[in-house]
Amino acid sequence: MPDTATSSRTSGCPVAHGPLSSERTPTGCPVSQRAAGFDPFEDGYQQDPPEYVRWAREQEPIFYSPKLGYWVLTRYEDIKAVFRDNITFSPSIALEKITPTGEEANAVLASYGFALNRTLVNEDEPAHMPRRRALMDPFTPEALKHHEPMVRELAREYVDRFIDDGRADLVDQMLWEIPLTVALHFLGVPEEDMDTLRKYSIAHTVNTWGRPKPEEQVAVAHAVGNFWQYAGKVLAKMRQDPDAPGWMQYGIRKQMQHPDVVTDSYLHSMMMAGIVAAHETTANATANAVKLLLQHPQVWRELCEDPGLIPNAVEECLRHNGSVAAWRRMVTKDTQVGGVDLPAGSRLLIVTSSANHDEGHFSDADLFDIRRDNASDHLTFGYGSHQCMGKNLARMEMQIFLEEFTRRLPHMRLSEQRFTYVPNTSFRGPEHLWVEWDPAANPERRNPGLRDVRVPVRIGEPSVHSIARPVVVQAVTPVAEGVVRLRLVSPDGKPLPRWTAGSHIDVECGTPELSRQYSLCGDPDDAGAFEIAVLHEPEGRGGSAWVHANVKPGDRLRIRGPRNHFRLDESLEKAIFIAGGIGITPVSAMARRAKALGMDYELHYSGRSRRSMAFVDELAALHGERLHLHVADEGRRNDLQALLTQPVPGAQVYACGPLRMLQALEACCAAWPEGALRVEHFESTLATLDPSKEQAFEVELKDSGLVLTVPPDQTLLTALRAANVDVQSDCEEGLCGSCEVRVLSGKVDHRDVVLTRVERDANTKMMACCSRACEGRLVLEL
Ligand code: HEM
Ligand code: FES
DSSP states (O other), rough: OOOOSSHHHHOOOOEEEEEEEEEEEEOOOOOEEEHHHTTTTTTTHHHOOOHHTTTHHHHOOOEEEEOOOOOOOOHHHHHHHHHTTTTTOOOTTTOOOOSOHHHHHHHHHTTTHHHHHHHTOOTTTTTTTHHHEEEGGGGGGHHHHHTHHHHHHHHHHHHHTTTTTTTHHHIIIIHHHHHHHHHHHTTTTTSSSSHHHHHHHHHHHHHBBBBOHHHHHHHHHHHHHHHHHHHHHHHHHTTTSSTTTSHHHHHHHHHHOTTTTTTTTHHHHHHHHHHHHHHHHHHHHHHHHHHHTTTTTHHHHHHHHHHHHHHHHHHHHHHHSSSBBOEEEEEOOOOEETTTOTTOEEEEEEEEHHHHOOTSTTTTTSSSSTTTTTTOSSSSSSSSSOTTTHHHHHHHHHHHHHHHHHHHHHTTTTOOOOOOOOOOOOOOOSOOOEEEGGGGOOOOHHHHGGGGOOOOOSSSSOOOGOOOEEEEEEEEEEETTTTEEEEOOOTTTTOOOOOOOEEEEEEEETTTTSEEEEEESSTTTTTTTOOOEOOOOOOOSSSHHHHHOOOOTTTTEEEEEEESSSSOOOOEEEEEEEGGGGHHHHHHHHHHHHHHTTTTEEEEEEEGGGOOOHHHHHHHHHHHGEEEEEEGGGGOOHHHHHSSSSSOEEEEEEEEEEEHHHHHHHHHHHTTTTTEEEEEEGGGGGGOOOOOOOOOOOEEEEETTTTEEEOOTSSSHHHHHHHTTTOOOOSSSSSSSTEEEEEESSSSSOOOOSSSSHHHHSSSSTTTTEEEEEESEEEEEE
């Protein structure tokens, strides 16, 4: 790479800045040339934001942009850390104008009485969370179901209008107007003035997130002022009929009960911001999705053949090419993110579209893979306490549009065109999307019934069943006593997604309910196949027994992944790898990678007997003296104590094996720095809850008449889902309030940051994703 680290060591800053410009950040750190050149209003950013900041993601993940006056964040973990803490990182600037306007434009706005203020997305605590919770009910899956027939009907009618033309601009002829109509219905706005609104909402985007030229600013200000006044008038009309359906009317009714929570200023501001939040985001997201899918004809064909893939394809489109490219936060107290000092008052541009392409979180991140099993980890909807409330409405619309196109226009392709975008930091979608097809080949000319086929949509995140990836077993090879290696290839012979050492896949063992995780143990550079090794465990839960009894070459299996929770830090000076028994699988891939990188490493592998240990010869050939075998029946046990007494500076220990071995390791590494020991448990849930510290508890579900036991290694949410009780969730770590359940009796051990002290003491609700019972049984209204 041409830009290599030059400044970090000289400035004392932990970040590698690349060649330097003469400018400095507010902390005095020198600004690299690329950071100085960063301009999100340039075409490069508009065309492909994650590509535009690739250099930063890879070399200078947090940098100061003098042109924007913002710190720019590009990596997944840093951005998620910012979203997680909405006190240190206030959302108050989310709707602030990114380019301050001149006096003339400000005067125009003032002449309309423009006073857009806090809604939800830019509201601080403690005001935000009570308001969010008060307004949440219209977003439950039950409530959203009522909108489905309307979206479907609209999609059908709009396609009818152009299906015989052979050519359409999907943005102008469909994708702009339907989400607008749906947004207006959802909010409860009478369906009028659509064209005017369309103009207004673009002006609002440019006013907030764009850089209008001085001569444009006044026209934009007039449109925004008109939009503001229009919103006020509509709200006044709604107040006369507060029982009408609509989220705004719901807010008006809530205001009667809680005037301090749902304020007048909120309602007027949301009337305007809500249209944009619900409309442009979804219109752009669908246009981006269709464009991306048609740019990958093979994927498009698969989707046309199997519409069951649509829910996860929607998530992957939102990840790969979402409609919100970046979001904003303001630092409220001096802090650090990713080792970089951020002083109080710093403004942050968090480039979520870049986080969505971070190899540290998404393996083979640039690959467009509609079977990616963690696609819905994308940050396009934000994350945590402000995560998009309308995401399931947006998902529903996108699914219906894709279902309509794949069924009625499977032969559609992109026309030759250059895509243009409204220059701004955040809202992103092509202004036009020309597609073409041969109308004579329209499937419904042969089969008119096709027009009215109805595939049920899935409200919420995709089910795991839609994510499964088919593979074919190419070989089954015994590699040790009770251990077979499976070599899995893609059914069409195409390469499989790239993976990194430490990754695992989930294999469905006969039924989707019996799914087991196996680490990949082959060569990460071999894109032709995934290899796993499965130990027959007669006392296990049946997965390995099924593999050993049933799997043979030529069989088709369904898998999910790969994903990696056990990553090798490739910048290490030294790695010590420790494997016990079948724990060799991820460790062997890591050791292979360490060798390829030229890293200093040693590999310790222990087992009962040589016969029971997989890959011994291969490992010996590859690693020579770096391999240390500890074979119990040869009298050579692994003396972890002796191996690890002294911390080795700059080294990390990576271990996988039986629980007893991992516990012993933790004790041996007590003197090592925090984080130096990385372990992979065979069961991933153990990593989040420490079962040695948790207690099982019982929950009685009053409405469903069920009594469940929540074991120490499971959350209440997981136990409820396992019992087929649907509870919404977003963050699954106590931040967002989505998984609230009502408590009728029993004492709750609250572990969230959503409930106030008073609410905790009242003991009438809890967050199912993290909170537990103090003792005994909880009775829940479920
Ligand atoms: C918040 C994106 C559709 C309503 C947000 C945020 C983002 C976002 C990035 C800020 C999250 C944060 O700060 O953590 C999107 C995208 C959409 C979409 C990409 C479509 C693909 C919708 C729809 C609605 C909606 C259809 C309403 C019907 C909201 C609301 C919030 C929000 C009310 C504020 C939540 C809070 O601050 O508590 N959205 N949105 N959005 N969105 Fe969406
Ligand atoms: Fe977010 Fe539980 S608080 S899912």
